[in-house]
Amino acid sequence: MASKVISSTIRRTLSKPHGVVFRRHHLSTAAAAATDYEDESIMMKGVRISGRPLYLDMQATTPIDPRVFDAMNDSGINEYGNPHSRTHLYGWEAENAVEVARIQVAKLIGASPKEIIFMSGATEANNTAVKGVMHFYKDTKKHVITTQTEHKCVLDSCRHLQQEGFEVTYLPVKTDGLVDLEMLREAIRPDTGLVSIMAVNNEIGVVQPMEEIGQICKEHNVPFHTDAAQAIGKIPVDVKKWNIGLMSMSAHKIYGPKGVGALFVRRRPRIRLEPLMNGGGQERGLRSGTAATQQILGFGAACDLAMKEMEYDEKWIKGLQERLLNGIREKLDGVVVNGSMESRYSGNLNLSFAYVEGESLLMGLKEVAVSSGSACTSASLEPSYVLRALGVDEDMAHTSIRFGIGRFTTKEEIDKAVELTVKQVVKLREMSPLYEMVKEGIDIKNIQWSQH
Amino acid sequence: MVSYRSEVVSICRALFRARRHQYPHYNLREYTKRRTLDGFRMNKKLTDQSKVNEAYAEAKAQLVVLERSVKLYSLYPPKTKNIMEF
Numbered sequence: 001m002a003s004k005v006i007s008s009t010i011r012r013t014l015s016k017p018h019g020v021v022f023r024r025h026h027l028s029t030a031a032a033a034a035t036d037y038e039d040e041s042i043m044m045k046g047v048r049i050s051g052r053p054l055y056l057d058m059q060a061t062t063p064i065d066p067r068v069f070d071a072m073n074d075s076g077i078n079e080y081g082n083p084h085s086r087t088h089l090y091g092w093e094a095e096n097a098v099e100v101a102r103i104q105v106a107k108l109i110g111a112s113p114k115e116i117i118f119m120s121g122a123t124e125a126n127n128t129a130v131k132g133v134m135h136f137y138k139d140t141k142k143h144v145i146t147t148q149t150e151h152k153c154v155l156d157s158c159r160h161l162q163q164e165g166f167e168v169t170y171l172p173v174k175t176d177g178l179v180d181l182e183m184l185r186e187a188i189r190p191d192t193g194l195v196s197i198m199a200v201n202n203e204i205g206v207v208q209p210m211e212e213i214g215q216i217c218k219e220h221n222v223p224f225h226t227d228a229a230q231a232i233g234k235i236p237v238d239v240k241k242w243n244i245g246l247m248s249m250s251a252h253k254i255y256g257p258k259g260v261g262a263l264f265v266r267r268r269p270r271i272r273l274e275p276l277m278n279g280g281g282q283e284r285g286l287r288s289g290t291a292a293t294q295q296i297l298g299f300g301a302a303c304d305l306a307m308k309e310m311e312y313d314e315k316w317i318k319g320l321q322e323r324l325l326n327g328i329r330e331k332l333d334g335v336v337v338n339g340s341m342e343s344r345y346s347g348n349l350n351l352s353f354a355y356v357e358g359e360s361l362l363m364g365l366k367e368v369a370v371s372s373g374s375a376c377t378s379a380s381l382e383p384s385y386v387l388r389a390l391g392v393d394e395d396m397a398h399t400s401i402r403f404g405i406g407r408f409t410t411k412e413e414i415d416k417a418v419e420l421t422v423k424q425v426v427k428l429r430e431m432s433p434l435y436e437m438v439k440e441g442i443d444i445k446n447i448q449w450s451q452h
Numbered sequence: 453m454v455s456y457r458s459e460v461v462s463i464c465r466a467l468f469r470a471r472r473h474q475y476p477h478y479n480l481r482e483y484t485k486r487r488t489l490d491g492f493r494m495n496k497k498l499t500d501q502s503k504v505n506e507a508y509a510e511a512k513a514q515l516v517v518l519e520r521s522v523k524l525y526s527l528y529p530p531k532t533k534n535i536m537e538f
Contacts, residue, residue, distance in 0.1 A: 042532055051535045055479070066480060066521040073524075312490070367535050408479040410486075412536055 053369045054413045058253075058404030059202045059230060059348055060371055064298070065255035065407070071301035072257065076294035083291050084282055094293050101300025105262055108303040109228075109247065110238040117263045117283045118296050122229035123153040124276070125248035125263035128286070129225045130157040132273030133194050133246070134166055141193030147171045147179055148389035149201055151227055158196075175391050176340035177206035181216065188220045195224050199231035203386040203402060204339030205348025207235060214243030223271050229253050229261070233306025234314070234345055239264060245271045251295070255407065256302030260295035263287075313407050318346040320405045320414050325349060327418035332425055338387060338400060349403040355435040356428045358398035364424035368417050371402045463511065464492055467518075475522055476529035478536055484518070 041050045055063070075097050081090025083098045099113070106113040119125045134144060146158055148170050158168045169187045173179055179197060188195070195217050200207050210226070217224040223245035231237055233254035239247060247264040251257055265271050265286065279288025329335055334354035353361065362372055382388075383397035392400070403417065429435045434444060467473050467488050475481045495507045 049535075051533045051538060052530060054535055063479070066475070066525060067517055070517050070521045070524075312487075408483045410479070410482045410536075416536065 047366055049366055053367045054416060055369045056403050056405065056409065056413070056417055057369050057371050058406035058409075059205075059402065060404070061252045061258065062255045062406055063408065064257055065302065065305060067305060068256055068298050068301045072294050072298040075297050079293065083293055084280070094291075097293055098291050098296050101296045104300035104304040105249070108232055108237070108307050109249075109264060110240055111264050112267070114284075115264055115267050117265060117286050118291055118299075119261050119263055119287055120259060120292075121252075121261040122151075122227060122248045122250035123261075125250075125261050126151065126153045126227055127157050128263055128273065128276045129246040129248060130154060130194065130196060131161065132276060132286075133223060133225070133271065134161055135274040136272050137193050138166075141191050142166055143189050143192040144168045144194050144196065145171060145184065145187050145192060145222075146196040147173055147198075149173055149177065149203075149386045150196065150198055151202060151229075154196055154198070154227060173389055176343075177201060177204050177338075177390055178340055178343060179208055179213065181209065181212055184213065185216055188216070188222060192220070192222050195222050196226070197224075198227040199237070200228070200235065200345045200348075201339070201386065202230050202348075203384060204350045204390070205230075205345045206339040207231075207343045207345055209343070210242040210244075214241075217245075218243045230345070230348075233303065233310060234347065236310070239266070246273075251299035251302055254302050254306050257295045257298040260292055260299045262299070309407070314346065316407070317405050317409075320409055320411065321346045321349055323411065324403060324405070324414050324418060325351075327415065328421060331418075331422045336396060338390060338392060347405045349405070350400055351403070352392065352396040352400045353425050354396065354399070355432055355438060356399045356425055357432075358400070360428055361399055361401070361424055364427070365401075365420060368420055370417075371404070372400055460492070460508070460511075463515065464488070467515070472522060473518060475525050477525065478534040480525070 041048055042052070075094075079090070079093045079097055081088070081092075081094040083091060083094040085091025085094075098118070102113045102116050102118075105116050117125075119128065130144070134141065142165075144158055144161060144166060146154060146168065155170075158170075162168050171179055171183055171187060184195070195213070197208055197213055199210055214224055224243060225246040225248075226242075226244055227248045228237060229248060229250035230253055232249050237247075244264070245266045248261065249264070250261040252259075263286075265273065265284075273286060275286045275288065277288050282288050282291065325337070328351065332353070336352045336354065338350040338352055358372065383394060384400070387397040387400060401421070405414070437447075438444060468485065473484070475484065491511070495504075498504050498507060
């Protein structure tokens, strides 16, 4: 009887919804209160927060969906063979698993499984695409076109190519973040080897006019590469409709594991590239090395899930985005959305708050995990290059905050984020003399500041 | 015509009441609740028998995955509460 009571108490304690905290009853109440507080709160980098912050940074990475995690486990434990071993069951099983994942990824983007090459992530895929294509055609093609708002890995690969002697055109973007199609048309030369434009920008969330760009590239017969890491599984992607030659994908942006991605390389008409990883000729010779079976399975499962859930997630995330924007706009003025509001992925909201200092805003938002385009999140003192390319003023670029909404975000989290942001901005504006002057009607840009 | 009404109602009730169907993690718990409810609602109006059978089979498969997943995730609960749970 006693053992039953003991075992049921243990079961009850162990199955508590939150972390287990054993209260020490023999201490005095004050000391007990102090120890309990220390047990429950988090102290990191000199900041104390009372609990885990709410996660609104889905563009940086996403948590693994439990259904994806489940799909990885069985195979990871039992099918541990090398997929390139042709002589025994372990190799055959692992190869089957990788091929199943390949079909799942291909179905999501409307491609054939033979066109998918698994890599270690979108960064490797971008590097392979940009450097690989240009190195292959280096005798005839010397020119690359890309935009100023691309991901750092594409811009850095282009800089590397420039050092090798290629020419790169960095297309400017309009103030809403979209590429000007006429400028693209004019920039294409007979010796252009590649056009690289990302589908959904990771900082501001704008969706480029992919069909039109694909059409222009088809007319001029130039391969079209796109970094679609933020796009797949979120907006409908069709490589045939967009006329894409190369596409980089990443697993950890669509609720999959980190450390795996893929590159789509079109076979008809065939795009040739020089591989970055030389070795045993795996993955059609374009990426040698043992395939990371468990991660690849996770990627495939994530793509499969994303295809089924895309419509449902899109509806939910759109509702949350409107709730967030309207909630903030109701209580605050001087809020600017960076990037086009019409051509945008709804899970990315990049806001700038006028008359507020960026670093102090971030310091007050420690209970919300968001990202920003300001100096304190980058190593240098400059604000984000993407916002600078949009033509945003320095002071507005410093106070930009990027809210990332995803599948697992709840309405209560959005309400709490709105409440915390509004509270912090109001507090900072009350202290700001610039805001007082604006309230009195003085135009800040036309003030003659006197020198002391 | 096979009616699944009683089974569906019992699954629905079990999904929301049973501790073995609830993640210790705030976001996953809320998502599971919302998704299952919406999943049942979206399939409520199906009349084609083959589609009904398909939906029922899928629900049962998802239930197996959910139970296994919750068991695993409960072995690694978060060490501090989420801000939303205060």
